[in-house]
Amino acid sequence: MSTEKERETQVYLAKLAEQAERYEEMVECMKKVAKLDVELTVEERNLLSVGYKNVIGARRASWRIMSSIEQKEESKGNETNVKLIKNYRQKVEDELTQICQDILAIIDKHLIPHAGTGEATVFYYKIGQPRKCAWYRKIVACEELLYLLTCVPDWMTAGKAASATANTDLPSTHPIRLGLALNFSVFYYEIMNSPERACHLAKQAFDEAIAELDTLSEESYKDSTLIMQLLRDNLTLWTSDLPEDGGDENVKSEESKPAEPAAQQQE
Numbered sequence: 001m002s003t004e005k006e007r008e009t010q011v012y013l014a015k016l017a018e019q020a021e022r023y024e025e026m027v028e029c030m031k032k033v034a035k036l037d038v039e040l041t042v043e044e045r046n047l048l049s050v051g052y053k054n055v056i057g058a059r060r061a062s063w064r065i066m067s068s069i070e071q072k073e074e075s076k077g078n079e080t081n082v083k084l085i086k087n088y089r090q091k092v093e094d095e096l097t098q099i100c101q102d103i104l105a106i107i108d109k110h111l112i113p114h115a116g117t118g119e120a121t122v123f124y125y126k127i128g129q130p131r132k133c134a135w136y137r138k139i140v141a142c143e144e145l146l147y148l149l150t151c152v153p154d155w156m157t158a159g160k161a162a163s164a165t166a167n168t169d170l171p172s173t174h175p176i177r178l179g180l181a182l183n184f185s186v187f188y189y190e191i192m193n194s195p196e197r198a199c200h201l202a203k204q205a206f207d208e209a210i211a212e213l214d215t216l217s218e219e220s221y222k223d224s225t226l227i228m229q230l231l232r233d234n235l236t237l238w239t240s241d242l243p244e245d246g247g248d249e250n251v252k253s254e255e256s257k258p259a260e261p262a263a264q265q266q267e
Contacts, residue, residue, distance in 0.1 A: 007033055014047045023054035034106050039116045045123055052103050056096065063092050118169025122176050125162030172208035173216045175223035181205030182227055185234065195238050202238070206231045 001009070010029045017026035030048040033040065040048070070085040107124045115121040162180055170177040181201055189198035209228055216224055 003036055003038070007036055007038065011044060011047065014051065018047070018050065021054075023051050023058070026051035027055055031102075031106060034110045037110055037114055039114050039120065040111065045120065052099070056099055059092050059096050059099070063089060063096070066092065118165045119174070119176055122162050122166045122170060122180055125165075125180065171212060171215065172205070173212050173220070173224050175220050175227055178205055178209060178224055178227040178231070182231055182234075185231070189234075189238060195242055199235060199238050199242065202231045202235050206235070 010032045014026045014029035014033075017023070017029060026047070030044065030051055033044060034048065066085055066089045070082055070089065073081040073085060111124045112121060115124060163184065166174075166177040166180050172178075182205070185198045185201040185205070188194045188201060192198075206228055209224065
């Protein structure tokens, strides 16, 4: 089968799997497309992202449920059940770790090297760095020190490279550039425990986009303004963590409903 025919077949199967809500198979189809070492179309990139989002999301939900049950069993003193739950939860954690490593390998080896535009490159970085970093940290909390020592430098480098590309190739109102800023600011807040830096990044992205708001196209208006709202919500929440006499005094935005930082990332 020719490369183009294989690509067409796998994309069709991925769409079929999505409609059938068989996301593991959707991911496998799009991995085959990525491994053809071709530049993905916008549609293909989105199929890959949606597939991984759902595969990981299902396991995150399972992990939360197990953790909740574990806490209840601990409060009852049921040590036997707690041990069973811990072992089962470990299985989910191992699956999540493998999935995260899988998408990062696909991005590094096949997608970024064949990204033909700055927009595509930033899109892949956005999938691969702060968001997956936050997922990974939440799941492997018991190995947090090892994680921070080994993984954070890679995501820092990726985030800075992505930001440099976004600032050069994409307008300040572009939803992918805004989404990267949103995720990277959450990375600083949650992983690096640096609310000052998180607020600086979020405010800078928000202010730059506001200044160019009248240039937004109708096509991207909804996505861009939604991400800007998430940036503003995070700023409202995060500024409460800043020292009263510390630096970024102008970082507070207009009143809006605060939301949890982990939820305020772009999927």
